[in-house]
Amino acid sequence: MNFSMxxxxxxFKKEAKDLSKNINVLFMCLLPMIFCIxxxxxFCDSQEGKLYILNMCLNMNFVLVSGLTIAMxxxxxxxxxxxxxxxxxxxxxxxxxxxxxIIILLLSLGTNILMFFIIGMEFSxxxxxxxxxxxxxxxxxxxxxVVGIIAENQMSTGTIGMPFFMIILIIPLFAKINDACKIxxxxxxxxxxxxxxxxxxxxEHINMNFTYSIAIILGWIIMGAGVFAYAYxxxxxx
Numbered sequence: 001m002n003f004s005m006x007x008x009x010x011x012f013k014k015e016a017k018d019l020s021k022n023i024n025v026l027f028m029c030l031l032p033m034i035f036c037i038x039x040x041x042x043f044c045d046s047q048e049g050k051l052y053i054l055n056m057c058l059n060m061n062f063v064l065v066s067g068l069t070i071a072m073x074x075x076x077x078x079x080x081x082x083x084x085x086x087x088x089x090x091x092x093x094x095x096x097x098x099x100x101x102i103i104i105l106l107l108s109l110g111t112n113i114l115m116f117f118i119i120g121m122e123f124s125x126x127x128x129x130x131x132x133x134x135x136x137x138x139x140x141x142x143x144x145x146v147v148g149i150i151a152e153n154q155m156s157t158g159t160i161g162m163p164f165f166m167i168i169l170i171i172p173l174f175a176k177i178n179d180a181c182k183i184x185x186x187x188x189x190x191x192x193x194x195x196x197x198x199x200x201x202x203x204e205h206i207n208m209n210f211t212y213s214i215a216i217i218l219g220w221i222i223m224g225a226g227v228f229a230y231a232y233x234x235x236x237x238x
Contacts, residue, residue: 007095008102010099011086011095011098012102014099015073015099015100015102015103016103019073019103022073025072028069029107031060032058032061032111033111033118035057036119039053040118040119047201050119051198051201054115054121055172055194056173057115058190058193059168060169061108062108062140062168062169063165063168063169065107065111066104066108066141067140067141067143067161068144068161068165069104069107069144070104070141070145070148071144071148071151071161072154073100074100074145074149074151075152075153075156075157076154078151078153079154093232093233094229097142097145097225097232101138101145104141105138108141109130109134109137112133113130125200128197129200132193132197132217135189136189136217138221139220142221142228143164143224144161145228146224146228147164149231149235167184167188168188171184172188172190172191186216188216189217192217193213193217195213
């Protein structure tokens with residue numbers, strides 16, 4: 001099946017319109033920004049404090065916006081019985097995911113960039129910051145989309161997706177004090193993002209660990225795309 005930008009554009013316009021009417025989703029998008037503003041007034045006296053708050057708020061954004069928001073949007077399609085229509089209209093998994101994800105990608109990246117400036121990071125790091133956080137956002141959106149496909153409705157997205165997203169949110173907080181969490185953190189995209197950003201912001205040299213962290217994040221993107229394609233195809237058959 002050929003990839004159709006026309007179908008993707010139609011899905012994007014539909015999502016932008018639906019999102020503007022969904023108060024719950026809009027509130028979730030604002031939460032990382034609110035916490036970032038609050039914490040920046042309290043703990044941003046040092047570079048270390050800035051990095052800690054930025055990483056924590058980024059993880060919150062990955063969970064609430066990149067992950068759960070797209071899950072709720074897809075589950076809403078199921079509640080309205082429009083997901084079945086899209087599948088029967090021969091919309092491919094890639095077209096469906098891209099059409100849904102563009103608006104979430106823009107929201108997530110916009111939030112990340114605003115938090116970057118709220119924390120007060122140096123402008124020279126912005127390019128590296130956008131590149132690395134974009135990769136993690138993509139991986140989280142893919143797994144959020146899987147949750148949305150599996151869930152029966154918007155309420156169940158939290159029940160199904162929260163165990164996974166809580167691991168993403170909590171593991172970085174305990175990786176420095178618990179050996180088991182540290183081992184798990186080595187294989188999580190957001191934890192490897194933290195390693196990369198900490199090295200970039202402290203002007204450390206790029207080495208093999210940099211390559212390893214990028215490879216882990218790309219691996220999550222590939223794995224997420226495969227899992228979503230399978231879940232979408234299975235749902236279409238059902």
